[in-house]
Amino acid sequence: MKNQIKKFYDWVDSRVQLGDLVAFMSKKYVPVHSRSIWYYFGGVSLFFFIIQVVTGILLLFYYKGSSDLAYESIRFIMSKVQFGWLIRSMHSWSANLFILSVFIHMFSVYFEKSYRKPREMTWISGMFMFVLALAFGFSGYLLPWNELAYFATKVGTDIVGAVPVVGEPLKYFLRGGDDVTGATLSRFFGFHVALFPGIFTFLLMLHLLLVQRQGMSEPMHLKIIAKAEKKTMPFFPNFMLRDLLLWLIVLNVLAILAVFFPAELGLKADPLASAPAGIQPEWYFLFMFQTLKFLPAHVWFIEGEVLGILLFGLAGLLWLLVPVWDRKSSRGQQNRWINYIGIFSVLFIIILTIIGWVLK
């Protein structure tokens, strides 16, 4: 058997020179230092994405993307299909943990200023994936076609409609008409299972290629240590095995959550029902939702909502372009402002999320 594998390897190697790849992998080292733990969150995010793809494909075998059948098909998955409840609960939990893990990954990269030259493209591709992750969450939330999803989508798309100039046509495009209807569901289904995964996979490949090509970023304070004194670990197999071990732990946590706290389905969406009390968006939108709630109806001459959207848009744009305007870090100098902005952002998100959670 071992001989056969060796033969097959040689057969491939003689055609595409696998030796180069193995040499590259074995020469790749991961820096070891007190903050190495943050390196793992990119890998964990990747693992959650893989789980989303696998469980998502499984759900597609039974899910029906129309307003007449969507809710019933999910009830069928939850109650009749063997382990259907497990697959859907995994998909739902993994979606939430994916976003959490992406948040952690993004902030750790930000605070380490790992986006600095030469890794600007890695940061920007990552930020696009972050936006897509939120879009995945928003579009996937509607697919069960339940009451909460229906109103969340109504509110979410209406907020898009408040954006000056492009808002109204964009809202019409997203909804597939004036209102949230079956047409909206069909669109969101298409976004969620075809358009977004396609774009995301492309960005992910680019992101991983850049990480492999450039290696892991080192914290700035390690620059002064002589190369010979730096501690490192081979990427293959040492770091990769640690990654895999962590993935195994994450999979177990996911299974426990899915078993003990399965995803709910709620009531079917009814355009003639009132919005239920205690309705809220998903936790990762809560801080923005809460901010919009605090803004008065009118600030000076613009509507509070519009102002909020513009401010969030501007903040997002600055965040995306941080490698461009933070020249100091790229020159290897300390930039305290980056830390202050980061700490403010984290506190802002956490505090408003908690307020939103408590106030209901």
Add this chain to the structure above:
Amino acid sequence: MDQIGSNKPEKKDRRDFLKFLLSLGLTGFGVATIYPVISFLKPPKQAEVEVNSVVAGKLDDIKTGESKIIRFGNKPVIIIHTEDDKFRALSATCTHLDCTVQYKKDEKIIWCACHNGKYDLYGKNISGPPPRPLDKFKVVIKNDELIVSKEA
């Protein structure tokens, strides 16, 4: 001697002209490809049935202090049977962010659960984020039936 690829003025003109033709063709090709795709993505306008009045049900369908949401065209309308035995009909779509409102019997207000917007029973926005009052509808009682129609 005339050489191929030399930069004689007439040659350059010819090349520029060919470049122009090629880019024009490419642009045309691009537009011809993208235009149908964008048009496809634009949802067609559905023929909206112009509704002026709707029979909302029997008089005793909605008891005193109760409410009901009915479909008016493709929009929801809330009918409230007030304590003083009057019927009021208002658009049930919150003017803030498009949620559907409900009648709160205990507080005698119309309430939107999404962002805690409140309206009085005349549809006037009294608290929370709603920027405008709810649209009013007319209720007429004819042969024990509630008929809701647009305000003239």
